[in-house]
Amino acid sequence: MYFVDKKYTEHAQFLSAGTFITNQPWIHTERVIDSYEIISPIESTLYIECNNIPYAIESGEILVIPPHTRHKGIKYCEGRMKFHWLHFSSVNLSIHTETEVIQELNVNNADDMIILPVHTNKIDSRRFHVMFNQLLDLYQEKKRNNYLNAYLSCLLHELTSEILSVLTRKNVNGNRLQPIQDWIRIHAFDDVTIDKIADHFKYNKSYLSRIYKENTGIGISEQIITFRLKHAKKLLTETDLSIVQIASEVGYEDSKYFMRLFKKYESITPTQYRKTFFNKHYNKK
Known part of the structure; x- marks a missing residue:
């Protein structure tokens, strides 16, 4: 401020x-x-x-x-x-x-x-x-x-x-990093890593990690997770895909790891999230 x-x-x-x-x-x-x-x-x-x-x-x-x-x-x-x-x-x-x-x-x-x-x-x-x-x-x-x-x-x-x-x-730096953030958003569901991002944009890995967090307030790894979980929540509430399928869709072949990650960031399991949404949807009728 x-x-x-x-x-x-x-x-x-x-x-x-x-x-x-x-x-x-x-x-x-x-x-x-x-x-x-x-x-x-x-x-x-x-x-x-x-x-x-x-x-x-x-x-x-x-x-x-x-x-x-x-x-x-x-x-x-x-x-x-x-x-x-x-x-x-x-x-x-x-x-x-x-x-x-x-x-x-x-x-x-x-x-x-x-x-x-x-x-x-x-x-x-x-x-x-x-x-x-x-x-x-x-x-x-x-x-x-x-x-x-x-x-x-x-x-x-x-x-x-x-x-x-x-x-x-x-x-x-913010303007310069916008293309990087856009690229991460587009490729978040692939096998994307900080090394691959740094190599694609010709940056030193440590330097890129530092300036990205300084200017966005979030680390690159956490940014990837944020994009993945945002899409996972959409799939949970708008499709009938299983948790295993959704995990794979957003880039996690290990569904148990996906569930642990989801619980860590959302303070609720994927199944509970899906049930909560449908309960809210039902109550609106």
């Missing part, structure tokens, strides 16, 4: 910033504030819950907490704890899914946008930390508000630039 300002014309307002340091066991207090907060650990892991979602924020990662959000520590941080924190206000940021952001980037100019992650561990945050320290120096020197706001905008643009790099790679 991302906080997005599609037209960054009304700039964010800097409120405060600092670096929290402790050498004692420590847990974040529970609170709700009326501004955005960016947290980025430098040393140790920060265990925190926002909107009932737990996070373990490690060194170099970024967490953005929106206004009026209850957040609290969920575990003591042992040893030395050090993290940057930054409070700012913004009227035009709104929450969007990754898919929505990518779609927006395909039709609008990214130069006008600010995109902040709810949580990310995929960016290079080194420049962010350098810029944060510079902003902190300006704040401690009590520079003019307009100066602090301008530098805050630079920092937000830096985060946006890193996020854009991540999203662009995903978008390119």
Whole structure:
């Protein structure tokens, strides 16, 4: 999820910033504030819950907490704890899914946008930390508000630039992987393997497996199973084929293995699935 300002014309307002340091066991207090907060650990892991979602924020990662959000520590941080924190206000940021952001980037100019992650561990945050320290120096020197706001905008643009790099790679890889996903769908009921897919598309097997899961959220082997079980459910409810025949139709010569797999993914046996469907169908009459 991302906080997005599609037209960054009304700039964010800097409120405060600092670096929290402790050498004692420590847990974040529970609170709700009326501004955005960016947290980025430098040393140790920060265990925190926002909107009932737990996070373990490690060194170099970024967490953005929106206004009026209850957040609290969920575990003591042992040893030395050090993290940057930054409070700012913004009227035009709104929450969007990754898919929505990518779609927006395909039709609008990214130069006008600010995109902040709810949580990310995929960016290079080194420049962010350098810029944060510079902003902190300006704040401690009590520079003019307009100066602090301008530098805050630079920092937000830096985060946006890193996020854009991540999203662009995903978008390119996603488009590139669509033919592979289509090929798997067409050949899912054959004797298809990751080796055969990698060989067909001239990819290294390990590389293909990694980028496929990174960009689709599902591994290739699981993708094959998904296509097979989807078709199996169709055959169970629309034909009188036996379980053995259906197993063979979707690529499993070992019907017992098919039944175990079906139960694992559907939490019900093929026979129970068929009976359940027909019972539902009967009740509709």
